[in-house]
Amino acid sequence: MRVDITRLQILAAVNRHGSMAGAADELRYTSSAVSQQIRKLEAELHVALVERHARGVRMTEAGCLVLGRARAIEEQLEGLSGDLEQLAGGYTGTVRFGVFPTFAASLLPEVVIALRESHPGVRLAIHSSRISPLRDLLETHQLDIALTWDYPWNRSPDTELAVHELLLDSTVLIVPRTHRLARQNTIELTDMKDEEWIVRAAGHPTAELLFRCAHTAGFHPKVAIEASDYQETQAMIAAGLGVTLCPRLATSYVREDVVVKRLEASMPARRICAARLRDSKPTIASQRLEHILVNVVDDYTAALTRPARPD
Known part of the structure; x- marks a missing residue:
């Protein structure tokens, strides 16, 4: 069933005023236009919706049933309008x-x-x-x-x-808590030239970070282990298997047996x-x-x- 929503709204106006003329005044239609739309709605629904009499019109039983549904549709449309306003305003x-x-x-x-x-x-x-x-x-x-x-x-x-x-996101150094330089506030990368390094695997950009920084500092890093993630890397550092460079954001959770150190030289971020x-x-x-x-x-x-x- 396909029903024109505007015609349902016209039917509701006719019911409110009890006449085609009253509905026409509210909607700024002519009385004949309102009457024509009601007839079209009746044709769509295959049922009489109003009874015409000398003083106006009244709803048939079918018309009252349709009005009940029409009110529910109007409420849904008002709700839809509110939802769209919320969406447009960024609240939903x-x-x-x-x-x-x-x-x-x-x-x-x-x-x-x-x-x-x-x-x-x-x-x-x-x-x-x-x-x-x-x-x-x-x-x-x-x-x-x-x-x-x-x-x-x-x-x-x-x-x-x-x-x-x-x-x-700045670059930091992670060493075991027992490391010889663990108590220094900052560390020179050249002080780490003889260390074994743990890097991220599969050509991760932080591995390139180490090689570039080491080259600038004048040494070639000895890579001992390629790790899959930073938590795994910390566990290996804690076990004394090496040290690492990483972004500071990766140190939001730090094991108690490792420490995060700043580097004195200007490091890429x-x-x-x-x-x-x-x-x-x-x-x-x-x-x-x-x-x-x-x-x-x-x-x-x-x-x-x-x-x-x-x-």
Whole structure:
């Protein structure tokens, strides 16, 4: 059954006024136009909806039944209008958000909590993955926002992406708590030239970071182990199997038997950005997420400037 909603609204106006003329005045139609629309509605429903009499019209039993449904439809339409206003205002909706593992393990919970507290109607659909798959998902419109990271030597033009830098994630050194230099505030990379190193496997960019920094410092690092993730790396460091360079964000959770040290020389930092497709207009909800990302990262960087507790 296909029914014109406007004709249902005209029928409701006729019922309110008890006449075609009254409905016509309210709706700014002619009486004949109102009468014509009611007849068309009756034809659509194959039933008489009004009884005409000298003083106006009254609803038939079928007309009363249709009016009941019409009121429910109007309520649904009003609800739909409200829902669309909420969506347009960024108070509801879903944001498809891509993150990489070190961010997911450190700052993502704070982002989710902040968004839930400020905009409980906005839902995050989170996808955690390596950088390359995240870029692919973003470029194929399967994500609204994705976090990316890179170093100065491997930055891509990103002509299709609008990129907002969130953080320059500094490079730090992790050594066993029993290491000879563990109590120093900062360490020169040249002091580590005879150490054995643990690097991320499969050509991870942080492995290239080590080789580039070591080359600048005048030595070739001896790689002892290639590890799959940073928690695995920390366990190996604690066992005395080597040391590592890594982004500071990867040290949000540190074992008690290892320590994180600053390096005296100027070390490359990885750039963490929020990216979206340049030709895709962001929703208000996704803009709210970006605002929260900025606030969470700002709080994180502010915490890094506070005096550290002694090792």
